[in-house]
């Protein structure tokens with residue numbers, strides 16, 4: 001039987017919160033370094049569902065902790081399908097995708113706010129639908 005290769009997963013807001021999931025025989029070992037909110041969220045999920053990340057409920061809400069933990073769970077399940085693959089998102093302003101993503105994590109939840117913080121989509125506007133796709137994906141907080 002083919003086994004799914006499981007690699008260590010890292011999800012973070014650099015300098016703030018960092019989640020690492022390391023595969024072990026019984027599931028995953030999840031380590032969290034970060035604020036009280038994300039630490040509490042991870043601890044409550046561990047208490048409720050044990051170390052097997054793939055059984056954790058996707059957290060609701062659009063705060064940074066919920067968004068980061070959601071990414072971690074979906075990555076562990078092999079269900080993380082980020083909607084934009086290139087490193088650079090806005091070519092007019094040379095804005096990397098990562099910069100846009102981090103802005104969304106830290107609370108820029110509309111295209112306008114992302115533009116204000118990162119200057120993405122402030123010239124030709126061609127990249128705006130891509131910003132919206134990332135917003136929709138990150139903020140889709142319902143399970144499934």
Ligand code: FES
Nearest residue numbers: 090092123124125
């Ligand atoms: S590609 Fe982003 S504004 Fe032109």
Ligand SMILES: [Zn+2]
Nearest residue numbers: 017034035038
């Ligand atoms: Zn935090």
